[in-house]
Amino acid sequence: MLQPGVSTVxxxxxxxxxxxxxxxxxxxxxxxxxxxxxxxxxxxxxGVLVLLLREGLPIFAYTPPWEFFFGTKWYPVxxxxxxxxxxxxxxxxxxxxxxTAIAVPxxxxxxxxxxxxxxxxxxxxxxxxxxxxxxxxxxxxxxxxLMLLSPLVQSMFNLNTGLCGLTAGIMxxxxxxxxxxxxxxxxxxxxxxxxxxxxxxxGATKWExxxxxxxxxxxxxxxxxxxxxxxxxxxxxMTVLMVAGGALAVPYSPTEPMMPMTAAxxxxxxxxxxxxxxxxxxxxxxxxxxxxxxxxxxxADKVLERQKRKFVR
Amino acid sequence: MTSRTMVSRQLSQRxxxxxxxxxxxxxxxxxxxxxxxxxxxxxxxxxWEFLTQSPSQAGKAGGIFPAIVGTFYLMLGTLIFALPxxxxxxxxxxxxxxxxxLTRLINTAILNLAGVPSIVYGLFGLGVFVLALNFGMSxxxxxxxxxxxxxxxTITTSREAILAVPREYKEGSLAVGATKWQTVRHIVLPQxxxxxxxxxxxxxxxxxxxxxxxxxxxxxxxxxxxxQSPLDQFMALPYHLYTAAAHVPGMPKSTIWxxxxxxxxxxxxxxxxxxxxxxxxxxxxxx
Numbered sequence: 390m391l392q393p394g395v396s397t398v399x400x401x402x403x404x405x406x407x408x409x410x411x412x413x414x415x416x417x418x419x420x421x422x423x424x425x426x427x428x429x430x431x432x433x434x435x436g437v438l439v440l441l442l443r444e445g446l447p448i449f450a451y452t453p454p455w456e457f458f459f460g461t462k463w464y465p466v467x468x469x470x471x472x473x474x475x476x477x478x479x480x481x482x483x484x485x486x487x488x489t490a491i492a493v494p495x496x497x498x499x500x501x502x503x504x505x506x507x508x509x510x511x512x513x514x515x516x517x518x519x520x521x522x523x524x525x526x527x528x529x530x531x532x533x534x535l536m537l538l539s540p541l542v543q544s545m546f547n548l549n550t551g552l553c554g555l556t557a558g559i560m561x562x563x564x565x566x567x568x569x570x571x572x573x574x575x576x577x578x579x580x581x582x583x584x585x586x587x588x589x590x591x592g593a594t595k596w597e598x599x600x601x602x603x604x605x606x607x608x609x610x611x612x613x614x615x616x617x618x619x620x621x622x623x624x625x626x627m628t629v630l631m632v633a634g635g636a637l638a639v640p641y642s643p644t645e646p647m648m649p650m651t652a653a654x655x656x657x658x659x660x661x662x663x664x665x666x667x668x669x670x671x672x673x674x675x676x677x678x679x680x681x682x683x684x685x686x687x688x689a690d691k692v693l694e695r696q697k698r699k700f701v702r
Numbered sequence: 703m704t705s706r707t708m709v710s711r712q713l714s715q716r717x718x719x720x721x722x723x724x725x726x727x728x729x730x731x732x733x734x735x736x737x738x739x740x741x742x743x744x745x746x747x748x749x750w751e752f753l754t755q756s757p758s759q760a761g762k763a764g765g766i767f768p769a770i771v772g773t774f775y776l777m778l779g780t781l782i783f784a785l786p787x788x789x790x791x792x793x794x795x796x797x798x799x800x801x802x803x804l805t806r807l808i809n810t811a812i813l814n815l816a817g818v819p820s821i822v823y824g825l826f827g828l829g830v831f832v833l834a835l836n837f838g839m840s841x842x843x844x845x846x847x848x849x850x851x852x853x854x855x856t857i858t859t860s861r862e863a864i865l866a867v868p869r870e871y872k873e874g875s876l877a878v879g880a881t882k883w884q885t886v887r888h889i890v891l892p893q894x895x896x897x898x899x900x901x902x903x904x905x906x907x908x909x910x911x912x913x914x915x916x917x918x919x920x921x922x923x924x925x926x927x928x929x930q931s932p933l934d935q936f937m938a939l940p941y942h943l944y945t946a947a948a949h950v951p952g953m954p955k956s957t958i959w960x961x962x963x964x965x966x967x968x969x970x971x972x973x974x975x976x977x978x979x980x981x982x983x984x985x986x987x988x989x
Contacts, residue, residue: 416883420798426787427794430811430857433850437818440829498725506719507726515730517977522733524973525966526911527820528940532947532962533736566729596715617817624819626914627940631948651821651914658825658918663833675825679818686817690810 441679444664445672448472457673461639465657465667472670474677476639480554480647484629487558487643488565488622493615495562496569500614503570504577505599523567531631534560539632546644550634554643557633561625565618572617572693576610577603581700610696616689620682626651650674737966744963747956753964757924762953766961768928772841772921772936773910773968775929779845780852780909785902788856789891792898795857796864797886816854823851824918832919839920842932847915852905859904863897864890896983900976907972911965913940923950939965 449457452472460473499519503512534556542559543551580603588598604611634646635656648656654671661667755765799805827847837843867890875885891898921941929936943961946953 412881416881419883423790423794423798426790427799427808429787429791430808430815430853433853434811434815434818436830437822437826440826441822444825444829495725495728498722499729502719502722502726506722515726518730518733520973520977521737521970522729524907524911524969525733525736526913526940526969528911528913528944529740529962529966532943532958533740535947537736537739563732570729594711594715596718597711600718620817624817624821626819626821627944630914631944651819654821654825655914655917658828672825672829675822679822682817682819683814686814687810690813 437679441672441676445669445674445676448666448669448673451666452670457670463637463653465661465670470666472666474650474653474670474674476637477648477650477653477674478677479639480629480633481623481649481651483554483640483643483647484558484561484633484649485619485622487555488561489615489619491559491562492565492569492618492622496566496614496618497573497611499566500570500573500577500611501599501604504574505603506595519567519570522563527564527625527627528631530560530564531628534628534632542644548644550646552632552634552646554633554640554645554647557629557647557649558643560628560632561622564625564628565621568621569614569618572614573607573611576607576614576696579610579696579700580606606699607696609692609699613689613692613696616685616692620685620689623685624651624678624682626655630655650678654678740959740963740966743956743959744961744966747960748963752960756926762950762957766937766939766942766964768925769937769939769942769961770964770968771928772938773940773965775841775936776844776848776916776938777906777909777972779841779932780848781902781906783846783849784852784856784905785898788853788901788905789860789898791853791857792860792864793886793890795861797882797890812854812857816858818851820851820912820914821918823847824915826850827915827919838933839935840933841920841929841936843919844916844921844936844938845932847919848909848912851912851915852909855905855908856901859901860894860898863894863901866897867893896979896986900980900983903972903976903979907969907976910972911940911969913944916941917944939968 452460457472457474458478459475460471461475462471462473463476464471499515503515507515535552538559539551539553539556541551542548542553542556546555584602584606585598588602589595593601629649630652633649633652635648635652636646637648638645640647654674657667657671661671752765753770754767756767758764795805795808799808824847827843827850831837831843831846832839835843837846871889871893872885875889876882880888916938920935921938922935923937923942923945925935925937939961943958943965946958946961
């Protein structure tokens with residue numbers, strides 16, 4: 390027990406000082422930990438890129454990039470093996486085009502309806518259903534495509550098999566709808582209401598306002614929505630693995646069985662010998678996929694940012 | 703303006719609105735159809751035995767208990783690895799980061815992380831966790847892989863939750879002499895908790911349905927028992943569904959529909975849980 394008086398004050402001050410110092414040290418430590426975690430997103434993204442480069446690039450010593458990209462023969466297990474990814478690339482392109490052709494008009498139309506026309510009650514019923522769609526796992530969508538859609542497509546187009554690019558594209562269009570609808574709807578909502586009021590004041594009907602004021606005003610946001618939908622379709626794996634048909638030839642029509650890039654990786658990786666040529670080739674496909682989706686997302690981000698700045702005064 | 707053009711303008715408006723409504727119908731009808739169809743077809747297969755017994759005859763008979771347990775292990779593993787770092791990153795971005803090039807770079811990275819195809823995460827997991835770190839094809843490797851994929855989501859949702867905490871609370875805390883970290887720890891985090899939990903539950907739901915990555919890093923179609931350690935291989939519902947539907951000839955149809963329905967119920971119930979938490983928190987804050 391300390392004597393009351395001056396000495397207590399000084400002792401307390403000393404205690405407080407040392408406590409505070411320890412505190413500050415602890416906080417310094419915590420804050421640097423927080424900073425490191427903040428960097429984690431960059432670390433993982435760069436990590437993915439480095440890994441793909443490290444495991445994938447060596448294939449180009451065996452197959453030159455030109456032959457890899459434009460070769461039409463993928464025979465990973467023959468002697469000697471050949472690696473040409475044109476069939477996969479064309480397949481990815483086909484299913485993505487089919488998916489986008491369906492999802493964009495439907496998705497943007499739905500977004501315009503929800504943002505401009507629908508009464509609050511309808512919107513509050515429809516939006517959870519769209520969220521529900523976004524939550525359905527891709528393997529379930531693949532299964533539905535396998536069981537329900539592919540027999541339908543087969544009989545409608547009189548095909549040998551319903552497992553083809555068209556079926557995959559239709560399923561993918563469903564899967565890219567939620568993001569197209571939500572991003573387009575946000576973009577439409579961001580158009581200031583003064584613009585609409587001005588159009589009404591000039592005597593425009595509601596539809597004319599939507600058509601000539603709202604949609605042009607939200608156009609870059611809608612473009613970003615489309616790009617994000619395309620990115621989704623390019624990267625989707627399970628659905629195309631299950632319903633696209635898995636044929637190794639370059640497809641000439643959407644109604645042929647085909648194997649998009651994601652499916653090629655998923656179906657080959659189990660058999661590929663670790664660090665063998667086949668393995669390296671699959672990582673190189675992964676690298677191309679990564680680059681494609683990265684480019685699409687970066688552009689979409691830039692476009693969205695511009696859209697956001699557009700109406701800020 | 704003549705009345706005739708007015709009529710035609712009204713007509714074109716009606717046609718256009720009809721088309722927009724049709725688009726909305728095209729979006730929602732398949733969703734409802736898929737879900738109802740799955741319930742109708744899958745409900746018959748689901749029984750107590752189906753949910754609680756191990757598979758037999760190479761998966762063609764018996765239950766799917768190990769796949770259900772494996773999926774819950776994966777969800778838990780993803781949560782353990784992705785949530786703490788995600789929340790911490792969210793704290794950094796909202797409370798500490800300045801508006802400079804580094805922060806912009808981090809935000810761009812998060813955005814792009816969310817867009818990386820799931821199969822590419824699978825390759826990443828294979829190269830890093832399975833091979834380089836030598837975890838083998840295992841529950842641990844799969845959890846880490848799914849956690850990397852979930853990272854973007856846990857960071858974004860934590861950031862949003864923290865941003866929504868009213869500024870006055872923080873200012874009050876700082877005004878009575880609390881340090882920045884004390885304010886974060888005692889004021890910001892408790893307030894942001896419902897939002898953070900919502901994000902965590904969504905990330906778990908996502909992890910439950912994810913198939914492509916675990917196909918690469920270690921799911922098995924048929925194992926006699928449950929994994930005994932994190933380094934064991936495991937069964938999981940989405941991989942089970944994929945293999946049963948696409949690779950096992952003679953698999954009873956009702957079983958496959960049953961697996962699909964169980965998976966859908968697991969994923970959806972976590973989605974609903976997240977929504978409920980979000981709505982309750984909003985109610986508490988805004989009355």
